[in-house]
Amino acid sequence: MELNPTSYVVLGSLSFGPRSGYDIKQLADISTRHFWAISYGQIYPELRRLSASGLVSAEDASRGTRHRTVYHLTDRGRQMLNEWVSEPALTKVEIRDEMLLKLFFADAVPRKDTVRLLEVMRRRHREIAAGLRENEPMAAAQQHEMKYEVMRFGIALHEWCADWYGKLAADLERGRGAR
């Protein structure tokens, strides 16, 4: 069975303890979603595939009539996860940002529209940083150092972006034609 990054998001989420598909989604939405988003449409089929390959194991955790399945990593699953982490294969960062695309093509529109665009972008990154900061204490409290470092990276990155866009907006506003 072929594992892709999405499989590892699932495996990695389970490395912190047994979880349901629903739990995995909740966790991913406040953590890995900033560098690898996943949806229910991927999670449930993936859990069954991983289960079939013996990398995770399903356990019934229904409460009364409400059915619920929690999965946990098997030894082989944990081993696969750690092997993947330790292999430093150079892979590409992929960024898709429609607003940055707009900025790239903004030479033909009025300057004030560009400034407004930059202000929205600035706010966007401030908000992403704020969202990350909200569950920073959670990450700090646990003994997961790298998890915490990645969170710090995300906060610093988005704040850096916000500042950059803010500076450019200010430069454009006080009218610069020459560089």
Next chain:
Amino acid sequence: MELNPTSYVVLGSLSFGPRSGYDIKQLADISTRHFWAISYGQIYPELRRLSASGLVSAEDASRGTRHRTVYHLTDRGRQMLNEWVSEPALTKVEIRDEMLLKLFFADAVPRKDTVRLLEVMRRRHREIAAGLRENEPMAAAQQHEMKYEVMRFGIALHEWCADWYGKLAADLERGRGAR
């Protein structure tokens, strides 16, 4: 007809002058590819769709027996592009980075593996920045200010990332347990 960001990459590329599908791909690979990548499998069908909606217009530019079609923006195409740019709708940045994902799950692997991972990441971002810098003079030479600013943003961003990863690698190496 519905236009998506990919359509605007095509439209935007043509806003700099008439181009073939092949030309669009070459241009996108050194510019927009850093925040919105596109492939031939999208370009050629897209050009026909845009042509059918009258946003671009095809012209035969064959040289001898070698056939070639160049497209140029129509007035409506240019208008659509500028309207899209001027509309500052808040859209999400999407990042997919397998290496950052590894870093997030790196608490269970030997520290030296994490340091190695960070060093590869650092190199990766240095290289992206260097690649961007290579065609920076090209962007500066033209009177496309925003195009140049976005290029500068990319260079600064990837250098910032390289530095951050480098610092973390250094911190980890001289053994830090407490923060």
Next chain:
DNA sequence: TCCTTCATGTAACTAGTTACATGATTAT
């Protein structure tokens, strides 16, 4: 001669999103 670049295109595939359906439990 042979390799690279120019040039266009598509079929098959892989990945990912969205919308929907279902229904229990818990908090207001």
Next chain:
DNA sequence: ATAATCATGTAACTAGTTACATGAAGGA
């Protein structure tokens, strides 16, 4: 009551990649 959250799942769709085919032109 009723809204929100927990919980699982899939079908249909949209997007994007990869691999391949074809072949001319130009340079080494």
